Amino acid sequence: MTDKLEQLIAHYVSAHSPTERWQAGECGVGTFLIDGAGRWFHQGDEIKRLTLVRLFASVLSCEQGEYTLKTPSETCAVTVEESPFIIVAWHVSEVAQQYDLEPTIICEDNLGRLWPICKAFPLYMAEYKDQQVPHLQLNYGLCARIERNVYYQWAEIAKYNEQRQSMTLHSAGQAYELT
Structure with missing residues (x-):
């Protein structure tokens, strides 16, 4: 390039956390879902605070078709309905x-x-x-x-x-x- x-x-592009460097264990904080309209949910409740969704987006990654939120201390699976x-x-x-x-x-x-x-x-x-x-x-x-x-x-x-x-x-x- x-x-x-x-x-x-x-x-133009916002910084993304270096999730590729983090190898933490699974977290037990419940289920995350991003629906077909791009709305984020935790445990079935919509996350409506845009700043919180942006924070989660900064640690979201997809490897081999699996979406995860990754931090240095934990990794949480995310279900994504479409994109x-x-x-x-x-x-x-x-x-x-x-x-x-x-x-x-x-x-x-x-x-x-x-x-x-x-x-x-x-x-x-x-x-x-x-x-x-x-x-x-x-x-x-x-x-x-x-x-x-x-x-x-x-x-x-x-x-x-x-x-x-x-x-x-x-x-x-x-x-x-x-x-």
Whole structure:
């Protein structure tokens, strides 16, 4: 990855705890669930404090399809119904040009965190409710589903390839097929 792209990522992406370095035992604090709408639950009760959800998100990781909250002293399993995060808004980066980068789309997830669509955080298609839907690959094995209204907005700016009958979205010098 180029230094310029790394600088852009550092400008937007929130720090995540170094969970890959922690190897703690299982905790016994009950069940955690992230539902299909991106809401977090503990023992069946919704966690409504956004700061607490952001804290949990900073220690969430996914390894071999298993989601866990990891701290230096304990590891808790998390059930995720679809994807842990949802992209709810987007804009074109105002600072990408400062780093001599091509126009870059910045996604905002349901926790207010920002993610540039680029080589480090690429778009990919995955099934959701029996349809292929774009998702954004995040760090630590995590992903975010692209909300329908964001997808429709992207469809308006995507380039249509008549021969392939597909739409392509461009960000940070990369092309991503939306269909």
